Amino acid sequence: xxxxxxxxxxxxxxxxxxxxxxxxxxxxxxxxxxxxxxxxxxxxxxxxxxxxxxxxxxxxxxxxxxxxxxxxxxxxxxxxxxxxxxxxxxxxxxxxxxxxxxxxxxxxxxxxxxxxxxxxxxxxxxxxxxxxxxxxxxxxxxxxxxxxxxxxxxxxxxxxxxxxxxxxxxxxxxxxxxxxxxxxxxxxxxxxxxxxxxxxxxxxxxxxxxxxxxxxxxxxxxxxxxxxxxxxxxxxxxxxxxxxxxxxxxxxxxxxxxxxxxxxxxxxxxxxxxxxxxxxxxxxxxxxxxxxxxxxxxxxxxxxxxxxxxxxxxxxxx
Amino acid sequence: xxxxxxxxxxxxxxxxxxxxxxxxxxxxxxxxxxxxxxxxxxxxxxxxxxxxxxxxxxxxxxxxxxxxxxxxxxxxxxxxxxxxxxxxxxxxxxxxxxxxxxxxxxxxxxxxxxxxxxxxxxxxxxxxxxxxxxxxxxxxxxxxxxxxxxxxxxxxxxxxxxxxxxxxxxxxxxxxxxxxxxxxxxxxxxxxxxxxxxxxxxxxxxxxxxxxxxxxxxxxxxxxxxxxxxxxxxxxxxxxxxxxxxxxxxxxxxxxxx
Numbered sequence: 013x014x015x016x017x018x019x020x021x022x023x024x025x026x027x028x029x030x031x032x033x034x035x036x037x038x039x040x041x042x043x044x045x046x047x048x049x050x051x052x053x054x055x056x057x058x059x060x061x062x063x064x065x066x067x068x069x070x071x072x073x074x075x076x077x078x079x080x081x082x083x084x085x086x087x088x089x090x091x092x093x094x095x096x097x098x099x100x101x102x103x104x105x106x107x108x109x110x111x112x113x114x115x116x117x118x119x120x121x122x123x124x125x126x127x128x129x130x131x132x133x134x135x136x137x138x139x140x141x142x143x144x145x146x147x148x149x150x151x152x153x154x155x156x157x158x159x160x161x162x163x164x165x166x167x168x169x170x171x172x173x174x175x176x177x178x179x180x181x182x183x184x185x186x187x188x189x190x191x192x193x194x195x196x197x198x199x200x201x202x203x204x205x206x207x208x209x210x211x212x213x214x215x216x217x218x219x220x221x222x223x224x225x226x227x228x229x230x231x232x233x234x235x236x237x238x239x240x241x242x243x244x245x246x247x248x249x250x251x252x253x254x255x256x257x258x259x260x261x262x263x264x265x266x267x268x269x270x271x272x273x274x275x276x277x278x279x280x281x282x283x284x285x286x287x288x289x290x291x292x293x294x295x296x297x298x299x300x301x302x303x304x305x306x307x308x309x310x311x312x313x314x315x316x317x318x319x320x321x322x323x324x325x326x327x328x329x330x
Numbered sequence: 331x332x333x334x335x336x337x338x339x340x341x342x343x344x345x346x347x348x349x350x351x352x353x354x355x356x357x358x359x360x361x362x363x364x365x366x367x368x369x370x371x372x373x374x375x376x377x378x379x380x381x382x383x384x385x386x387x388x389x390x391x392x393x394x395x396x397x398x399x400x401x402x403x404x405x406x407x408x409x410x411x412x413x414x415x416x417x418x419x420x421x422x423x424x425x426x427x428x429x430x431x432x433x434x435x436x437x438x439x440x441x442x443x444x445x446x447x448x449x450x451x452x453x454x455x456x457x458x459x460x461x462x463x464x465x466x467x468x469x470x471x472x473x474x475x476x477x478x479x480x481x482x483x484x485x486x487x488x489x490x491x492x493x494x495x496x497x498x499x500x501x502x503x504x505x506x507x508x509x510x511x512x513x514x515x516x517x518x519x520x521x522x523x524x525x526x527x528x529x530x531x532x533x534x535x536x537x538x539x540x541x542x543x544x545x546x547x548x549x550x551x552x553x554x555x556x557x558x559x560x561x562x563x564x565x566x567x568x569x570x571x572x573x574x575x576x577x578x579x580x581x582x583x584x585x586x587x588x
Contacts, residue, residue, distance in 0.1 A: 099418035109347040121336040122419040
């Protein structure tokens with residue numbers, strides 16, 4: 013088997029709590045997964061599921077209770093490995109007394125870049141994330157979205173082979189999110205491996221080759237978004253407008269109304285009969301589409317199952 | 331070395347931009363006021379008063395900066411999470427700690443040097459020309475700086491495993507206890523059982539002995555300061571700081587960030 017960009021084996025993390033730290037809370041349980049070289053991997057899960065814990069373990073910001081992980085074949089304890097990895101923390105915060113240029117220049121020093129290379133790279137990164145006009149402003153005057161861009165710039169500043177992004181879309185407006193998506197796609201085109209965590213499922217569906225879903229500290233599924241979800245259509249949806257009142261049209265009873273538009277969902281077998289009814293009632297049909305299960309539904313089912321299980325444990329515990 | 335230098339330079343830049351060196355304005359005002367007042371109210375001891383006041387102010391201001399900024403060196407980076415992006419770079423945690431230590435020591439050196447210059451200016455204004463023995467003021471300032479380096483190392487150590495409030499409390503407590511370390515070693519004159527006495531003496535050797543760095547009386551009275559005292563104090567400060575920093579590095583190397 014070819015060497016994976018990121019290999020995680022049985023990684024667990026427990027946090028002690030209570031007055032004497034005698035009790036332990038499991039934050040991550042026996043996580044094993046691989047992120048292949050050159051793929052964009054989405055790490056999905058609700059808040060508190062263990063996404064950031066996993067990423068912090070990979071970045072050696074916290075230490076595992078058991079298990080191991082390797083990035084590009086090197087143990088995560090090997091500090092030199094971090095020269096090939098870029099990391100964007102969740103809700104990044106940088107030295108606010110520095111300008112964007114200074115903070116990037118500061119981080120570039122740890123990668124051993126020569127002065128001329130450093131200047132060149134920093135200028136290119138500022139341009140890439142759209143901050144070249146604000147590079148001389150101290151970060152204390154930056155908006156959340158601008159800080160996120162600085163975070164992205166420092167993560168890819170040194171041309172890393174593996175990029176780990178913790179909630180990169182968090183706090184961004186639609187334009188900012190699109191820019192981050194474009195950067196991720198560009199990284200993919202350049203052959204880099206990207207692991208990013210998110211709870212915005214549409215982003216994951218749009219960008220990822222594969223996703224891993226984590227709930228309650230346990231990995232619940234890994235695969236391509238289409239593989240994880242049963243893609244067999246689950247019926248049809250018709251969107252239509254009614255130019256005049258037709259109270260006796262049976263279809264209207266099943267439809268959801270928004271303004272003068274109606275949306276109705278039907279089994280496949282009933283589609284043509286419904287279309288005939290609408291035609292005879294002079295309805296204006298706007299669209300007919302298949303209903304496909306989404307990654308969101310898959311995700312929500314897992315979360316609800318986990319909550320139900322947790323409740324069951326609570327009840328039996330009582 | 332490159333990583334330590336980068337962190338140290340940034341720590342110094344932070345202190346400058348956060349206007350830490352503004353304390354120099356306070357020191358300058360104090361020295362000016364002292365020079366004017368002393369000239370009017372003291373006869374023959376102007377110089378002694380200026381030197382005592384100046385060295386005490388250099389020491390007190392330095393201690394305040396060393397304790398409060400020393401504790402903030404790590405805790406602020408953890409609270410604000412500025413440390414996250416940095417530690418994900420090819421940087422050892424001990425390099426980060428050493429960079430922080432040297433950055434603050436650099437800040438204190440610049441600050442102390444500026445205050446020493448202010449002290450000489452005040453001295454010159456009340457009694458000029460300066461005497462050759464006034465060079466001892468520089469030795470006293472150097473010893474104050476060594477003392478401050480130990481305090482920074484202690485503040486750094488405590489901030490690696492406890493809250494900023496407790497770290498300030500522990501550092502200050504250890505500083506005060508360290509002022510009496512020499513007294514603890516000679517405590518045998520007091521009635522005490524031998525086991526307790528040995529324990530007290532053992533503790534006294536663990537405490538930083540800040541009396542090693544106090545030469546104010548000798549400087550004020552223009553007495554010579556033996557070179558051996560300066561060498562011993564330098565060696566003691568280097569060794570003590572190094573031990574404290576190694577302990578801090580060990581503690582911080584397995585610290586889980588929030």
